[in-house]
Amino acid sequence: MKKLNLLLLTVLVSLSLTSCQDKKASSSNNSETTTSTENAIIVTEKNFPQAYTNLRFAKILEKTGGVNKFFTMPVPPSEPSKQFVVRMNRDTPYSVGVFDVSSGEVYVTVPETDQYVTVQIVDENHETQRMIYGSGRHKITAKTTHAFVIVRALEGEIRENLVVEAGSATPFQVKKWDMKSFKEVDERGNLDFSDGYDQSKAFGNKESGQTDYMNYVGAAGGWGGAMVEDNIYQTSQYLDANGKYEVTFKNPEAVYFWSATVYNGDGRMFNDGANISSATNPVQNADGTYTIRFGCTGEQNNIPILEGNKTGKFNILLRHYGPSKMVSNNEEGYNPMLSIKRID
Known part of the structure; x- marks a missing residue:
């Protein structure tokens, strides 16, 4: 298995082990509207990034009603x-859209703010590039005809006033994918992800x-993870949800902020x-470190x-938005996912 790299965005994501119960949950939680047909494309490891991206674009377009428009995403619900x-x-908070970038003249203008705001682009092959930071008129480019654009901002109101300029509006073509093979390949990839992977080779171009x-x-x-230069993701292996855990780690000193999310x-x-x-x-x-607890009801910094x-x-x-040199260099004490301990 590939060595676990330093590894939020968005993310960014983990999934099923091989019990019958887990397979059932994975199937229901990852269902898509595209169904299997005689002419559907069989999904393999090779074309999975294109298949998943095509399906994600389709979902976004259902919300926006067409290309070159942003959809203001609500806070993700707790219902899986x-x-x-x-x-x-x-x-x-963030807004997303699918844009026709074939004209070479696509711009997104972000209103003035002194808070964290980024623009990320993901193309149809699930290739991404360095994030664009801050307010201003930003040019959007990609290798493919269409691209996914996500604007993340700590100041949520920013998303309501994004200005789009686009030189063309070619409709996006949603393909027919064989969902049986998609789910099988998806499940294997999710398991490999949680076992350990190299972020620098997974999210980039x-x-x-x-x-x-x-x-x-x-x-x-x-899907849609950022490059290591922008965000670093540190992930744990799967743990028994019936236990109690804690981890203490040095202050990551992120340029922007850090977060921990459980899945x-x-x-x-x-x-x-x-x-x-x-x-x-x-x-x-007192010494400047942080202790995060998991399943320790009533304790400080606890996550259920x-x-x-x-x-x-x-x-x-654990996501690092603007990772420090210590985190980027994987210095001792800066990857808490390696030192989680069960305390019950």
Whole structure:
């Protein structure tokens, strides 16, 4: 298995082990409107990033009503089946859209703000590029005809006043995918993701070192994840949701902020208190470290892991928005996912 790299966005995602119960949950939580037909495209590891991306674009267009429009995403619900993709988060409000970038003249203008705001682009092959930061008129480019654009902002009102300029509006073509093979490949990729993967090869582009296999695993486990230069994701393996856990770690000193989110066995949030963030002012220890607890009701910095979780297990994703050099260099004490301990 590939070495676990430093690994929120968005993310970013985890899923089923091989019990009958888990397979049933995965099937229901990852269902799509596209059904199997005689002429449907069989999904393999090779074309999975394109298949998942095509299906995600279709879902977005259902909300926007067409290309070159933003949809203001609501806060992700705690009901797993109603979440847009695996490993969503509540770290920032965001808006999304599918844009025709074939004209080479597409711009998104972000209103003035001194708060964190980024623009990320994901193309039809699940290749991404460095995020665009801050307010202003930003050019949107991609290798494919259409691209997904997500604007994340701590100041939620920013999303209501985005201005789009586009030189063309070619409709996006949704393909027919064989959903039986899709779900089988999706389940394998999600399992590989939770076992450990290389973020630098999963989220990026061919020029940055993205590989076909890691692109597949990244799409299955955290579709739309960011490059390591922008966000670093640190993920735990699956743990028994009937236990109590804690982890103490050094202050990550992120440029922007850090967050921790828990997910069920299908990579979905399941509780309104599923996350904690440095932006929410968690209690800090006297020595400057942080201790996060899981399943320790009534304790400081606690995240529920059982209430609402029907899969019997959970894992944790720690996101670093603007990672510090210590986190980027994987210095000792800066990857808490390696030192989680059970305390019950």
